[in-house]
Amino acid sequence: MKYLSKIILSALLISMLVVACKKEGALPYYSSGNAPVLTASKSAVAATPADSDNVVVTLLWTNPVYANDATTTKYVIEVDSTGRNFAKSVSMTLTGTRTKALTGRELNGILLGFGFNFNVSYGIDIRVTSSYANNNDLKVSNTVKIDATPYKVPPKVVLPTTGRLFIIGAATDHGWNNDAGLAPTQEFAQLDETTFTGVFYLTSGQEYLILPVNNGDWSHKYAIANKFLAGASDAGKFDYDISDNFPAPSTTGWYKVTIDFQRGVYAVAPFTGSQLPTDLFMVGDATPASWSNPTTGSTVQALTRMNSCVWEMPSIAITGGKEFLVLPVAGAWSNKYSVANKSLPGLSGGGDFGYNFNDNFPGPTVSGNYKFQFNFATAKFKPTKL
Secondary structure, eight states: OHHHHHHHHHHHHHHHHHHHTOOOOOOOOOOOOOOOOEEESOSEEEOOGGGTTSEEEEEEEOOOOOSSOGGGOEEEEEEEETTSTTTTOEEEEEESOOEEEEEHHHHHHHHHHTTOOTTOOEEEEEEEEEEOTTSOSOEEOOOEEEEEEOOOOOOSSOOOTTSOOEEEBTTSTTBTOOOTTOOGGGBOEEOSSSEEEEEEEEOTTOEEEEESOOSSOOSOOEEBSOTTSTTTTTEEEOEESOSBOEEOOSSOEEEEEEEETTTTEEEEEEOOSSOOOSOOEEESTTSTTTTOOOSSSTTOOBOEEOSSSEEEEEEEEEOTTOEEEEESSTTOOSOOEEBSOTTSTTGGGOEEOEETOSBOEEOOSSOEEEEEEEETTTTEEEEEEO
């Protein structure tokens, strides 16, 4: 009996060994897919607000021919400003479809997100990356370039009906005093229809608000939702008549504050431009007083401070083809505001200036009465013929 059991056990072991050693057929091989080929229905798009819900451009691409059910293939569309190599791209993910119709609103939102200006044409690059659903076997398409023009949309935050903007609060030199005599140093300059900027001395650990009026009226304000958010002292979103004050930066000093009503965002950055003067005077052979630089008297050609960062000469008679300087102290030549290179083409019509640069300003080429503006936030000057 024992002998029979050994025979049965040996036969069983041999059969198991034969089964275990049986060679399976070759595993299936899935070839790699192909890079999709992308095309666009248009090479230039200039949509209007009426096109918000209409398709303005359609993207199509070829099948990458993966070894799967095509309805599970993943596609990622990337859009970026031309020349950035998709470093700051906006992406859209689709599954199983090889076309994307962009409405005017979708495309316009992408363009404005890049900081593009209204009604200006910009190049954008588009590409598609395909893969299996688990992101395996990534295949990148060709890049298609489109010239696209963003259209104007209503600003996210309502603009001040006064057309003016003021900073107020313990973080500022003026404190919380919102009287009708608020100094120009507390007012923003308007750069364009929806953007204001100003240069202010801000005290750390304090707060401020932004107001549309300076006559003691506290009924309306521009503020933020949560002053305790990380980074709120540097940048963020703001709105009309919401709860919290703006927190000042962590370090006391001069700051450039920019308020963007179009996008509903603000930015606070250390001011690195030319030091702000208390007063400003114009001298030069382009002006009636020529190079005379008295400390007082009728020939002192003083500019008017309009706000925290802009000085203006409302009207002055200019002799064409001559030069001038702008001085912070009447009668003194130790410091000046000037230009780096007066020979730059077109500089007589406006451009960059700075503190104690080498060259005189080139005056307008045509004689006449001019208004001059000097913006220290942008470091730009501009003559306008009256």
